[in-house]
Amino acid sequence: MRKFVFILFLLLFGFSLASSQVIINEICSSNAESLLDEDYEASDWIELYNSGYSPVRLKDWRIYDKNNFEKAWVLPDTTIGAKSYLILFASDKNRISSGNYLIEAGGQGAVEWAKDDYFHYEYLKVAGDFDISVKIPFFQSGFFFGLAGLMLRDSLTARSKYISMNSKIQRRGSYFCLFREEQGKAPNRSHAVKPIQFPNVFVRLKRENDTVLAYLLLKNSFDWLNFGKFHYDNKDSVYLGIAISGTENGKLSKGLFKDLVLNGDTISFAKLNSFNNTNQIFYKRFYKELHTNFSLSKEGETVFLWNNKAELVDSLSFPELKADISYGRYPNGENEFAYFYPSTPSFENANPCYAFAEEPEFSIEAGWHSQELSLTFLNSKLEEKIYYTLNSSEPNENSFLFEGNPIEIDKTTIVRAKTYAENSVPSQTVSKSYFIEENTHKLPVVSVIVDSIDLWDRDRGIMNEANVFKKMEVEADFEFYEKDKSYPNFSGKAGMKLHGFTSRAPKYPQKSLSIIAKSRYALSKFEYPFFKDNSYETYDKLLLRNAGGDWGKAFLRDGFACKLALQMNLGASNYRPAVVYINGEYYGLQNLRERIDDDHISIKYAVSKKNLNLIEDKAVLLCGSRDSYLELLDFIENNDMSNPNQFKQVEKLVDLKSLINYFVFRIWSGIPDWPERNQKYWSSTDFDGKWRWVAYDSDIALGNNFNYINYSLFVLKDSTKMFSKMMIKLLENEQFKHYMLNGFAGIFATKLHKSNTIPLLESIAEQIKDEIPSQQKRWEGSVLDWENEIHAIKEFLLQRNYSVLSNLLTHYKLKGIGKIVCKLSNIEGGDFKLHDFERKDFLGGMKYFQCIPVTLEAVPKQGYEFVSWGNPLLPDSSCLRIAFDSAEVVLNPIFKLKENPEERTIIFNEIMYKSSKDLKCDDWVELYNTAEETIDISNWIFKDDDDSHIFLIPEGTSVKPKEYLVLCENEESFSNSYPNVKNYIGSFSFGLGRPDIVRLFDASNNLIDSVAYSHLSPWDENADGTGFSLELDKFNSDNNNPANWYASHIYGGTPGELNSEQVSVQEFEASSGIHFSCYPNPLSDYSTI
Template identity: 25%
Template sequence: MFYASIPDRPSTGDEAVWLPLVPMRRRLLSVAVFWMLVAMSPSSHGQNTLYLTEFMAANETSFKDPDGEFSDWIEIHNAGPSPVMLEGYSLTDDLADPGKWRFPATNIASRGYLIVFASGKDRRLPGQALHTNFKLDRDGEYLALLKPDGVSVLTEYRPTFPPQQPDVSFGLAVETEASKALVALETPARVLIPINDTVGSQWVQKDFDDSAWTPVTSTIKYDTGTTFDPVPGTDIQSLMLTKGSSAYLRISFEGGDLSAFNDLQLTLRYDDGIVAYFNGEEIGRRNAPALPAWNSVAPIARLNNAVALVPEFISLSTKLSTIQQGSNILAFHGLNKTKFDPDFLLSTELIASRRRVLADVTRFFSSPTPATANSPGSPDQAESPRFSIQSGVYTNQLRLSLSVTSANAVIRYTLDRKEPTLASPVYSQPIEITNSTLIRARSFDPGFLPSPVAAGTYVILTPDVLNFTSDLPIVLVDNFGARSVPEALQQAVIAIYEPVYGRSSIVSAPDILTRATLKDRGSSTAGQPKQNLAVETIEDETRARNIAPFGMPAESDWILYAPLEWDRALFRNPFIYQLSNEMGRYAVRTRLVEVFLNGSGPLGRDDYNGVYVWMEKLKQGPDRINVAALEPGDTKAPEVTGGYIFKIDRPDPADTGFSAGGQELKWVYPKEEEIKQPQRAPQSAYLTGYLNSFAAALPTQTFPSRSGNYAQFMDVDATIDFHILNLLSLNVDALVLSTFLYKDRNAP
């Protein structure tokens, strides 16, 4: 120990796949307009039945991998009549390395889909979720699926796929040649609101007698508000509200001759949870308990009713051959959060279709469909607006023009830091900028996706600050009129001026100009007039930006520490940090800076906030606390042995911490919200056990000896150095507060 200051089940390709989609936030990032077809189209070679049909390279909120993370993903589709063994096939993002990531022994069924997460985690265990050893570059790169010989390309996006947008997928167009609705929105059905376990689990079977159940349609609902009113279906408020949290729905349908079809898709809209069955077999679930019973409830409520109306899909293409000529049964266990929940929805459609993959036509998909047939999509996206003035710090007021090439496009913009929508103001004349401003704009063009959001940041200086210079670096922080910085994240712009020939000047070009998010930080210092700030530098709302100020290693997480009541000398902490680094013990790198913090109007002398310490934030990483990265699946030795970062301190908001070795501790890495995920339980148990063993070893008779029992749990020399530094500085918080500790892999 050192001191330092998805789907509910993975797909193997052999079964119908249920992917719990989180409804899209349609936020778009930069992408070129009108790519030449050869530059963005895939190529498929020979008589091919395997296609790389869809992928997402900017997954922010769409759906999680089994680790609970929003990893990018790649979809493989077998359009052929027979299953395919994928062992030895490969995925690559490097034209020079065709075998970069090879599949294990994994079958993909006829007409089936397989999802591979492009997470960089490199997991290849058959029957479990697959992860490549590379991540996708949202700015565009080569991507291909190859046969085991490493030469035969099945699908490739060459020379690169175009830049991608958050939560928008990209892939091959699919043409629907014919379709047949087996279950429509108002197909006759029957429902039971169970008040006991009389029907047991037999109600999902095809031959169950449901004649005594209430006749309804395939859409059942109620809403004490109005959101679900436009949805066609049967209102069951009198049957369900206050009487039960579960609804059993059975829909009988005739199969008929489906030999002309190659795709079967189940569409669902629900609130709050659901378990789906086909002819007695479970085919998917969402937000449901492990063993649903007659009185079960949904574990969590859905975000809102609008989210419930967003369709989700289950591909049942592998079940086409099992649909019987006569009667078939779809059964659903609908779940509400409680029996007093003011709304409920369960709506379903089952569509058989004949689809054809267009191997040389690509589309953007604002509604991604992982593990099921692609939606129609859009051929391109609208052109992002161009700004007549680049972002910067200015000494005069500005007149900004926005433009696009298309005569049909409409530009909409915001000045309140929000994302432009169809309800935002229409740009019609130049915008006068008199105060520090963040302008966000996008264009809307019929037939195209809305454009990526473009942004411009403009800091306006008043005349009284133009002659300000310093022998320290100058940092301007402007939050666009939002006044004081709250505990929640707030958007801002930061300009950093480093000294040239011994002086820094506010009217020179900044060395770094970046967007950022801020929040108030500190415990003992909370509420002091000179705010401490947590800073994350960002490219945009979805991406961090690494910067390297003052010669420090590039990173995105920083702190503006405001020494005041507890350090009137201003350099007590930086001095000790520097000593630690010179002793070879990592401590945060620092630089004294002069700060202007503007929360209203143009930035002037009145916004001077004094001398701060620009410093690194303690976090895991090669240039910070260099312990091994700990993935959710690292649950066995040696991986589970590290790395961990924890602290003796007051808890962060919403954190509770843990007890080990007779000490109350708080998680730093992994974060508490991450370590509490069920799959990480072995990690928490390991560290707790390790620290308990450490505490048990301390009182033994071998304690005075360096070779004693306790020494195996700690780096003795590092501990001695740590105590020397705390004694030298008379640190009143030593081993009481603000004490960070870590344990690396296979190390004390």
């Protein structure tokens, strides 16, 4: 009996002991590069540790970041060995297997031709022709020259004849093909300078008779890129499979393979034979990486672990963590906790830290100084030591130690400092540029600071010619200086890498740079108004471009073109010329730009990345899905676009105005490598799901390399290109063709008219003119004949419109171009639009193509109504779609005062279009009901200046007499900022610009009120980014007159209540605005006069 009781005690106690011996040992909630998962992503991770001497089965255990067993993530049937670790990626991916096949091997690989071919090989024997491909989601090697890929061999003997198509590690950034033509000979080597972008690496070998073709497939592309063609004598059978090698004997290379396809059939990795010729133990298995259904908070939280009996086994609370710093137990399994830097996933927790050293505090700010400086550090903690460098290198404990004596600076110097303390995580390096010279730069200045090893080293340097085509990123500090250069207006840490492709070539010694915000460098976003005319101030990336194909020429073509594109409401990268210094040395004139990617689209258009689709060129996927776009192309190709009902389906999927504006702009700019290249387009269900186009990369446009003044409509004559094919089919629709022609006529007479383009060109040229001599001195040949280049662009601008319009007349066999003569006798009553352009925007006369229907829309002012067009041949309708046969039409629109003007009841009374950094309320507007009765505003529509930005006011919404209602961009942030305000609704999915127009329409789409405000004088500039709103002075004031608006006297404004200076009135009479909605509709009927 005692024996039975003892055994029972052991069983019960043993189970409890087994449960308690598995603990949460280490957590990294801000992983940057400490550990990459099989998707080549830096997911957060949790390390479990078995502190006991026996393995523990974890089937049905659970883990979660909340104390909720029912919702916790369930571990699969896996065992953690004694004194062993298990990594769980807290990635929110919720999976236990991806189907990836893991091979690990070491030794020196097939690259070393004078030695035996050290590699690990998984193969089949095949005969005859074949076509084999494989995906490589992940590859990691102990040395730069490790390889993973496909291999074809004559035999398994050393130095056999073979062909291999390989990927290198991502940092080396290229594909590598090897071909040994004869047994024992050195293999021929070929490099493909294409970016390695795990997990999207694909390689392929194809044999046809005695020829073997090697291919690679670029990320999200459709087309295999032929990399090499080799003569390979036909044999009855060969060895064919996947291979991995390192080039360092003492370290393992690790590769993951997926989707092995041979002759169209998927091959199971389990069917492959193994051959290993390395001096390391190798592993092969289907990889089971564990990913939880939750992620970790960088700010800190608690993680809970339960056994399969729902008993809480362990929990670990961790604080806010910086990038790649972990938090856990020290020593392993104990109840003392520490920080670990570097972190130690799957290894013993070592070198504990219990605090963070303070960053060095400089006594003098960076910038331009006219005299010598004596620099000190203001830190006072005796236990901390500050080490610094004066040569731009990263400081460490072997650098200069600051011992209290001032650092004398008598010439331009980069000072970098770092604080160390015992048992503490070292501080981040703080870097500052001190320019001891007179500031002569009128342009903004960007000072970049980076360790010279990361610039020029053979293996690490991004500017070393051996590495310029590789996808390598280094850490950098950058400072941004506006007009006053005595201090930086913005500074921070960032990632830096080379940007572009062609411009990396040796012919461009001045490289383009990409500055990237990442939390691992301290800043997840750049928050600063780098571009004053943008409505947003948040950026994930900034570019410092060398002007690409315009380097050595005008140095402004793309920036100038994008400024015009933005005026046309196209997506484009904003531009600002700037001067760049690298490590205190003048690097020259660069173009500060936005990077067009998913982050940019998400920020600019206030759409979530999870609902964003972004594509470039020939449907190469950048974000989201391309399925809907491919379905659109398929629909267009296989349906009759001249059928109005079929074309209506296209209207539901395409923003036709964006497409026409993009088409007109690209044709006008004359870019020779478009549309096959340099196009991006996007859609989002957060918007309306329609596809829109982005204009970018116009360096070789505007008459740069070719005489494109007279070469215009090539796109409409080449049906082999994806974009051209789509446009040719769409233009089978007569009404769409009319819309396109009117787009040319209207845009050429407004935004692309010489009266607008030439002054813009001259203003940009004037900005950079004084920097040209310094640029030429720094980079001989970069601006050889600058003034003549500017003159050449002017000639292009003078001739281009006439050339394109002539091409259109010839191509479509049109009668000619007519003009409208306007005699607006009572302009106080209203105005009108042609082609959806306001009359006042026409700079070169109001032009139209004869016999092509145009849209005329009368726009009466408040209190007026339209009477007639003052032309007996035209009907008295305020909105017409009509074709003019004559070369000239005279219009005299007539308006009259309404006999019984309606009372304007709901008005815009207050606008917060840009709060301060401290007031995180997001944008909002306040409505006021001036009437004596409650107004039901159900299904009314709020818009800004973009018709696609729509906020539908919910059913059942009303505003009581003399009361307010706030419409807010973000209900949560508004409520947090104004907890006492209850009369608000939201959230609208777009932000307000600076400047912008706010508009309110009733449920019948009648314009109720609108305000076109600005952040510049005569509008009150004190409401721009200060935290003070714009307030209307009186309810009965004209709220389109800037004199009637002022910046609130109360910080945060007065949402939902009386304005800070407003006088309440009982009687309010004003004329209502009536808006006749008549936008160009390519499907409407028309008449010819």
